[in-house]
Amino acid sequence: MPSDHDQAPDHGVIEVPWQQLSADALDGILGEFVLREGTDYGDYDVSFDDKKAQVKGQLADGSARLLFDPIENSCHIELTRNIPNR
Numbered sequence: 001m002p003s004d005h006d007q008a009p010d011h012g013v014i015e016v017p018w019q020q021l022s023a024d025a026l027d028g029i030l031g032e033f034v035l036r037e038g039t040d041y042g043d044y045d046v047s048f049d050d051k052k053a054q055v056k057g058q059l060a061d062g063s064a065r066l067l068f069d070p071i072e073n074s075c076h077i078e079l080t081r082n083i084p085n086r
Contacts, residue, residue: 012069013067063080
């Protein structure tokens, strides 16, 4: 019987055009990312919504990308500079 790994696409992690997601789906991904990753803002208090807006801004300006891992069945946001050229 094939495992989940056998059914995943061979090309691995794929970039997801974040603009094509529903507002609710994007908001959920942004919220989960902010909670999972956490961020250090030093002496500044930044609200949860502001953190999500900052990450969305990074997606919008291309400095971050939304990635989907079909093997893990999960989304992740990564800085563009940290993504190897394919």
